[in-house]
Amino acid sequence: xxxxxxxxxxxxxxxxxRFDRPMRLYTSLRVGGVAAALVRAGSLEVLRDVxxxxxxxxxxxxVVGKGSNLLVSDRGFPGVVIRxxxxxxxxxxxxxxxxxxxxxxTNRRILDHCxxxxxxxxxxxxxxxxxxxxxxATNAGARGRDTGEVLRRVELLTAEGTVDTLPSGELRxxxxxxxxxxxxxxxxxxxxxxxxxxxxxxxxxxRNLSERRRKQPLRFPSAxxxxxxxxxxxxxxxxxxxxxxxxxIGGAQISPLHANFIVNSGGARAEDILSLMNLARxxxxxxxxxxxxxxxxTVGFQNKR
Ligand SMILES: Cc1cc2nc3c(=O)[nH]c(=O)nc-3n(C[C@H](O)[C@H](O)[C@H](O)COP(=O)(O)OP(=O)(O)OC[C@H]3O[C@@H](n4cnc5c(N)ncnc54)[C@H](O)[C@@H]3O)c2cc1C
Numbered sequence: 615x616x617x618x619x620x621x622x623x624x625x626x627x628x629x630x631x632r633f634d635r636p637m638r639l640y641t642s643l644r645v646g647g648v649a650a651a652l653v654r655a656g657s658l659e660v661l662r663d664v665x666x667x668x669x670x671x672x673x674x675x676x677v678v679g680k681g682s683n684l685l686v687s688d689r690g691f692p693g694v695v696i697r698x699x700x701x702x703x704x705x706x707x708x709x710x711x712x713x714x715x716x717x718x719x720t721n722r723r724i725l726d727h728c729x730x731x732x733x734x735x736x737x738x739x740x741x742x743x744x745x746x747x748x749x750x751a752t753n754a755g756a757r758g759r760d761t762g763e764v765l766r767r768v769e770l771l772t773a774e775g776t777v778d779t780l781p782s783g784e785l786r787x788x789x790x791x792x793x794x795x796x797x798x799x800x801x802x803x804x805x806x807x808x809x810x811x812x813x814x815x816x817x818x819x820x821r822n823l824s825e826r827r828r829k830q831p832l833r834f835p836s837a838x839x840x841x842x843x844x845x846x847x848x849x850x851x852x853x854x855x856x857x858x859x860x861x862x863i864g865g866a867q868i869s870p871l872h873a874n875f876i877v878n879s880g881g882a883r884a885e886d887i888l889s890l891m892n893l894a895r896x897x898x899x900x901x902x903x904x905x906x907x908x909x910x911x912t913v914g915f916q917n918k919r
Pocket of ligand 1: 676679682684698741744745749752755790801830911
């Protein structure tokens with residue numbers, strides 16, 4: 615990144631800019647090369663100024679939550695990676711039936727709040743390691759429920775630099791995706807919730823977490839489910855039928871516990887993970903004629919084959 619851009623970013627986000635940061639530090643798979651700049655935006659003004667500056671100088675930018683659905687290439691990302699913090703990561707109970715979370719609020723923080731205050735309705739997010747913004751963008755879900763169902767409205771910073779509030783009815787949600795306007799950043803999400811006894815909420819969260827610990831390979835870094843479940847058969851079963859459970863390439867492995875997880879079993883490179891994904895797709899297609907679609911999102915790859 616040119617020196618003048620670095621200087622300007624330092625002026626916009628005083629104390630909150632770092633350069634040449636390895637993305638493995640910001641993604642749950644713990645892989646990924648260097649991001650040219652990493653900005654932690656603690657207010658709408660800083661976020662807007664960074665986005666507007668990047669757009670005006672055609673510097674690529676992405677927003678990253680916990681990086682728990684991302685595979686960043688070994689070459690890294692040549693632009694600005696933005697994370698939300700401070701006022702953009704707060705959780706508040708504002709009026710009856712609504713929980714207001716900053717786009718950068720982690721699901722864990724939201725659920726701690728719910729558990730303490732006795733707020734029910736979002737327990738399905740327990741164990742999904744992301745942020746409110748990431749949950750909206752990916753329509754995160756589990757146990758037959760998803761974010762689109764519980765979202766009332768979102769506040770967005772649009773690609774043009776304006777702040778808009780959209781009722782959830784104006785967004786289209788489908789399996790692990792949401793039709794956010796191109797380039798929009800979710801700065802706030804308002805969820806529909808209900809008052810409940812704190813013990814009941816805490817108990818449901820604990821039950822969900824313990825079920826995940828039993829079924830998912832949580833000892834190793836991963837990005838959760840790698841492929842969407844096709845209508846014909848769950849992705850894990852297709853990968854298993856292709857004989858790939860436990861298959862390794864470099865430091866990456868198709869989890870022996872859950873064949874739709876690829877784990878970083880130590881020292882994996884993004885290339886190893888991508889190669890395993892391609893192998894699984896090719897083998898499943900050859901064997902069954904079914905084309906697996908990735909659920910995890912890729913960043914910074916020129917060629918995904
Ligand atoms: C162990 C494990 C288990 C998982 N289980 C589940 C599960 O049960 N169900 C499920 O749905 N997912 C699951 N996931 C995947 C992941 O946790 C979710 O997709 C999560 O919602 C991603 O949130 P994030 O904040 O980490 O987003 P990131 O991974 O950081 O980003 C994902 C996408 O969202 C965009 N994004 C992030 N924040 C914003 C924002 N503020 N505004 C606009 N766009 C934004 C990013 O640009 C990117 O395109 C799992 C992952 C792991 C590692």
